[in-house]
Amino acid sequence: MTENTGSKLDSFQKKKNKEEMQQQLISFALMIVFTILAFVVVITGMDKMIAIPILITLAVVQVGFQFYYFMHMKHEGHEMAAVMIYGGVWAALLTLAGLTVITWW
Amino acid sequence: MSIAATQKRGFGAVLWDYLTTVDHKKIAHLYLFGGGLFFLIGGIEAMLIRIQLIKPDNDFLSAGLYNEMITMHGTTMIFLAAMPLIFAIMNAVLPLQIGARDVAFPFLNSLGFWLFMFGGILLNCSWFLGGAPDAGWTGYAPLSTTSPGHGVDFYVMGLQIAGAGTLIGGINFLVTVVNMRAPGMTYMRMPLFTWASFIASVLILFAFPALTVGLFLLMFDRMFGTAFFDVSLGGNTIIWEHLFWIFGHPEVYILILPLFGVFSDVFSTFAKKRLFGYTAMVFATMLIAFLGFMVWAHHMFTVGLGPVANSIFSIATMAIAVPTGIKIFNWLATLWGGNITINSTMLWSLAFIPSFTIGGMTGVMVATVAADYQYHDSYFVVAHFHYVIVGGTIFGIFAALHYWWPKMFGRILNEKLGKLTFWTFFIGFHLTFFIQHFLGLMGMPRRYWVFHSGDHLDTGNLISTIGAFLMAFAVIVFVINAIVSARGEKAPADPWDGRTLEWATASPPAHYNFKQTPLVRGLDPLWVEKAEGKAEMTPAEPLGDIHMPNNSFLPFLFSLGLFVAGFGFIYQTDNKAWLAVLIGGMAFSLAMMVIRSMKDDLGHHITKEELEREAD
Numbered sequence: 001m002t003e004n005t006g007s008k009l010d011s012f013q014k015k016k017n018k019e020e021m022q023q024q025l026i027s028f029a030l031m032i033v034f035t036i037l038a039f040v041v042v043i044t045g046m047d048k049m050i051a052i053p054i055l056i057t058l059a060v061v062q063v064g065f066q067f068y069y070f071m072h073m074k075h076e077g078h079e080m081a082a083v084m085i086y087g088g089v090w091a092a093l094l095t096l097a098g099l100t101v102i103t104w105w
Numbered sequence: 106m107s108i109a110a111t112q113k114r115g116f117g118a119v120l121w122d123y124l125t126t127v128d129h130k131k132i133a134h135l136y137l138f139g140g141g142l143f144f145l146i147g148g149i150e151a152m153l154i155r156i157q158l159i160k161p162d163n164d165f166l167s168a169g170l171y172n173e174m175i176t177m178h179g180t181t182m183i184f185l186a187a188m189p190l191i192f193a194i195m196n197a198v199l200p201l202q203i204g205a206r207d208v209a210f211p212f213l214n215s216l217g218f219w220l221f222m223f224g225g226i227l228l229n230c231s232w233f234l235g236g237a238p239d240a241g242w243t244g245y246a247p248l249s250t251t252s253p254g255h256g257v258d259f260y261v262m263g264l265q266i267a268g269a270g271t272l273i274g275g276i277n278f279l280v281t282v283v284n285m286r287a288p289g290m291t292y293m294r295m296p297l298f299t300w301a302s303f304i305a306s307v308l309i310l311f312a313f314p315a316l317t318v319g320l321f322l323l324m325f326d327r328m329f330g331t332a333f334f335d336v337s338l339g340g341n342t343i344i345w346e347h348l349f350w351i352f353g354h355p356e357v358y359i360l361i362l363p364l365f366g367v368f369s370d371v372f373s374t375f376a377k378k379r380l381f382g383y384t385a386m387v388f389a390t391m392l393i394a395f396l397g398f399m400v401w402a403h404h405m406f407t408v409g410l411g412p413v414a415n416s417i418f419s420i421a422t423m424a425i426a427v428p429t430g431i432k433i434f435n436w437l438a439t440l441w442g443g444n445i446t447i448n449s450t451m452l453w454s455l456a457f458i459p460s461f462t463i464g465g466m467t468g469v470m471v472a473t474v475a476a477d478y479q480y481h482d483s484y485f486v487v488a489h490f491h492y493v494i495v496g497g498t499i500f501g502i503f504a505a506l507h508y509w510w511p512k513m514f515g516r517i518l519n520e521k522l523g524k525l526t527f528w529t530f531f532i533g534f535h536l537t538f539f540i541q542h543f544l545g546l547m548g549m550p551r552r553y554w555v556f557h558s559g560d561h562l563d564t565g566n567l568i569s570t571i572g573a574f575l576m577a578f579a580v581i582v583f584v585i586n587a588i589v590s591a592r593g594e595k596a597p598a599d600p601w602d603g604r605t606l607e608w609a610t611a612s613p614p615a616h617y618n619f620k621q622t623p624l625v626r627g628l629d630p631l632w633v634e635k636a637e638g639k640a641e642m643t644p645a646e647p648l649g650d651i652h653m654p655n656n657s658f659l660p661f662l663f664s665l666g667l668f669v670a671g672f673g674f675i676y677q678t679d680n681k682a683w684l685a686v687l688i689g690g691m692a693f694s695l696a697m698m699v700i701r702s703m704k705d706d707l708g709h710h711i712t713k714e715e716l717e718r719e720a721d
């Protein structure tokens with residue numbers, strides 16, 4: 001690789017890193033907000049039928065942030081990791097669904 | 106390194122080499138010896154069970170000892186014989202098949218083996234320390250929570266330690282297949298054995314945590330006064346059954362899928378044909394694994410889950426017959442019109458097809474809920490699962506050992522002895538277990554230590570025991586064959602005119618496997634080269650230094666620490682002084698982890714000059 005393309009790549013990489021950092025900070029701030037929201041929902045004593053779905057939604061979004069921003073799953077080359085994680089989520093959900101159906105149906 | 110390896114070494118040096126090795130080929134030997142030893146122990150237990158049942162009202166074993174015998178037979182054969190023997194084959198072959206120099210984590214590979222070995226030894230120590238576990242290999246609560254003595258404690262601790270080793274092994278193979286494939290070895294060019302091992306490793310990754318959780322709950326119930334399974338304190342015994350079978354059903358696919366892969370490779374090699382329906386085979390394997398997670402409750406039809414739950418699990422179970430059928434037909438189509446060689450390996454593989462199909466057919470029978478109320482806990486079920494596990498897994502292990510013995514040890518197993526083993530085992534197996542279908546239908550229950558002379562079960566049980574003796578004879582012949590082979594015919598690199606990458610290496614391979622990483626140009630890479638008239642693989646890289654991991658004694662010591670801590674856990678219920686042993690063992694293991702983390706161990710290089718000096 002010649003030197004001048006090297007420096008070009010360098011500035012490109014710098015810009016990328018900067019964007020990456022921004023995204024990380026935004027998602028980090030959002031996660032703190034979500035956590036506070038979750039506490040607020042519980043403290044205000046909302047009806048359980050509303051509170052529980054809200055809490056679960058917040059949790060799912062947070063897990064998504066965790067996977068895609070902090071564990072870099074949005075980057076290329078993480079397809080196998082994604083397959084494995086979703087496979088594990090699938091196996092766990094299936095187990096929970098099975099046990100729930102058996103217990104309450 | 107390699108020059109020293111060719112010199113004669115003393116026993117101590119060899120022993121030290123094996124205690125510290127991180128080489129996947131030597132760990133394969135360790136798994137083979139460890140698993141083989143427990144296979145013989147489990148076999149002796151099976152013989153004692155069959156001798157007890159040779160005639161009505163026999164008093165060869167006492168009722169209590171009989172319970173211990175059936176429990177240990179099942180536990181040993183599943184966890185300490187079949188699993189490690191499968192790991193032996195995976196370790197020996199999988200890195201070679203994908204053109205890798207070792208597994209992704211050689212240190213963890215060694216740790217996985219020693220955890221399994223010490224877990225197995227801990228479990229078997231129970232025989233000499235007041236009685237083995239006696240709650241059945243399934244360890245159902247409340248039988249397991251209330252069983253007196255320390256037997257079940259040994260079951261919990263032994264399986265927990267061995268299970269950690271299995272989990273480590275599974276993760277290791279996953280990462281190996283994802284990251285270590287040679288250039289050109291795309292996923293859809295991997296040999297079926299590698300594919301099946303990969304998928305079985307996924308099952309290990311997802312299924313074993315359920316067992317770990319179950320065993321932890323049982324451990325706390327027995328040792329630390331919790332009440333997860335104690336109904337009188339608000340617990341629920343059914344939770345154990347669910348956790349056990351959420352693990353237990355994928356486990357039976359872990360036991361069979363790698364051997365499906367073995368048969369696929371064997372059939373295509375000895376029929377001199379490309380595997381029929383390669384893509385269908387891969388996706389059928391995935392489908393079996395996928396469905397394997399939604400069928401666990403078919404072990405619990407008579408628990409009283411209700412008709413809806415039972416129907417769902419029944420249908421899901423029957424659905425597994427579809428991908429399995431795809432595989433059976435693909436094997437038959439591979440053989441169809443092939444240029445077939447029949448030797449010991451092929452005999453085991455050919456015999457597998459009808460034997461396993463019988464097991465699959467009785468599987469659909471027991472999956473039928475209404476009928477299962479009749480079959481449940483009878484000898485029909487015993488016959489069913491022995492047909493799939495012996496007729497599938499054990500036949501597969503024998504086929505694999507005959508097939509890859511040259512690659513593992515550099516010698517060819519004797520054909521005459523191999524055929525003697527096969528025919529006596531095959532006949533003995535069907536003699537033992539076929540009649541048990543009918544014993545079950547006649548009403549003989551599982552796990553009873555006697556039957557009475559008026560029950561009309563005498564002849565069937567006698568035939569069954571005679572068959573068991575034939576199988577024992579066959580196993581002894583195999584052991585003799587293995588020992589004699591050390592002085593037998595030296596194996597060439599490619600004794601079977603093979604198709605896959607492992608046959609491109611020497612028998613046994615150099616410890617770095619491939620001097621130059623091979624370039625894979627298609628499915629059955631060696632065959633692709635042969636078809637173009639080349640004798641060996643095209644290298645994918647110039648000759649250069651090879652980076653190899655260093656040996657380490659830490660995995661042995663780490664596992665030893667947990668082994669000692671296991672005794673501490675078991676006996677601290679009697680005397681709190683044992684807590685010192687518990688804490689001491691755990692601290693020792695932790696210290697080994699700290700040493701591993703703090704000490705840089707960057708491995709060694711085999712230089713280019715050294716590689717060039719070696720004539721190949």
